[in-house]
Amino acid sequence: MSNSPIGLFDSGIGGLTIWKEVVNLLPYENTIYLADSKNAPYGEKSKEDILALSIKNTEYLIKQGCKLIVVACNTATTNAIDYLRANYNIPFIGIEPAIKPAALQTKNQSVGILATKGTLSSHLFSTTSSIYASNINVTEQIGEGIVDLIEQGKLHSEEMTLLLNKYIQPMIDANIDYLVLGCTHYPYLIPQLQQLLPDNVTIIDSGKAIAKQTKKIISELALFNTNTTNIHHRLHSNLNAQLMETFVAPNSHIKIEFADF
CATH class of the missing domain: 3.40.50.1860 (Rossmann fold)
Structure with a gap:
């Protein structure tokens, strides 16, 4: 599991602010980021809808083999993370207003x-x-x-x-x-x-604090990536993958694509 990616999800491109801090602090970790822009914004939805979307995103990232999931969304964290931690056998890191x-x-x-x-x-x-x-x-x-x-x-x-x-x-x-x-x-x-x-x-904002917490949990669980010669970042959007390119400078390690999740 140590060489598996860190998973992150948000109701769109906002969580890329967290993703950038995680990548900066943990440059030798692989990542998968989900931008659920099709359902943005989460903040105006019911608790039941937020929970359902958080479950969907979590199960997608688990199927991708993620070793840890960062709920890079304040609304999803405050409404769903307790349920996610109780029902899935994977570490979760949440974010709430500081x-x-x-x-x-x-x-x-x-x-x-x-x-x-x-x-x-x-x-x-x-x-x-x-x-x-x-x-x-x-x-x-x-x-x-x-x-x-x-x-x-x-x-x-x-x-x-x-x-x-x-x-x-x-x-x-x-x-x-x-x-x-x-x-x-x-x-x-x-x-x-x-x-x-x-x-x-x-x-x-909480970006740097979440990145530090991610590093702390990976260290405690001995999940640091050991294959540092082939780092990759996959950024998935279910609505407008091109929009992410305006917030992330693509390079050989970053693959931005549409995904129907």
Whole structure:
């Protein structure tokens, strides 16, 4: 199993922000990434639908022989990872909004969270927030429409600018000094967000932390790849594989293709 790939899935191309961090930290590991763009965004779906899609993606990656699965989607993690861990004999690594470090480090006692409806309404997020952020001001904002625009290749569109201004202004008014990005699509927006936010606001996403956790689990389970001479990365999309090429520079080790999963 050590030479088998790391599997990752998301409701589209957002999880590529996690995939990049994993590849950067673990350059000798093979990977398979699933972009379930056909069903994006997950954040507006019911818990039952999110669970069903997470099961489908998990079983696809298991059939591909993956040794570990990164649920590179906040919404899928907060709604499905407990079930996945209980029902599949494979290690899972999840991702949820980094409310804990923001709450512990804020000087203004005010932080903002930009996330999907599915994440903000989940039991896991509610529990984490109540433990670490009960004594500070938290401005929550559902990023409705953001994932759709990114999946349509409209990252730098006028529509995106209007949405971000609408969503960020209440956080500026609340004098936040930390902004937590609660969706793996959102790190693509960091340059635009930095232009909108005051200089004292720190933006937090979970990419590097997830990569470190992935390395930690692989180390603990002795699953490091031993065949380092033929590394390959397979990126699968069930809607628009070409879109991934705008976010990933293809090379001889990366194969981007359509897959009907």
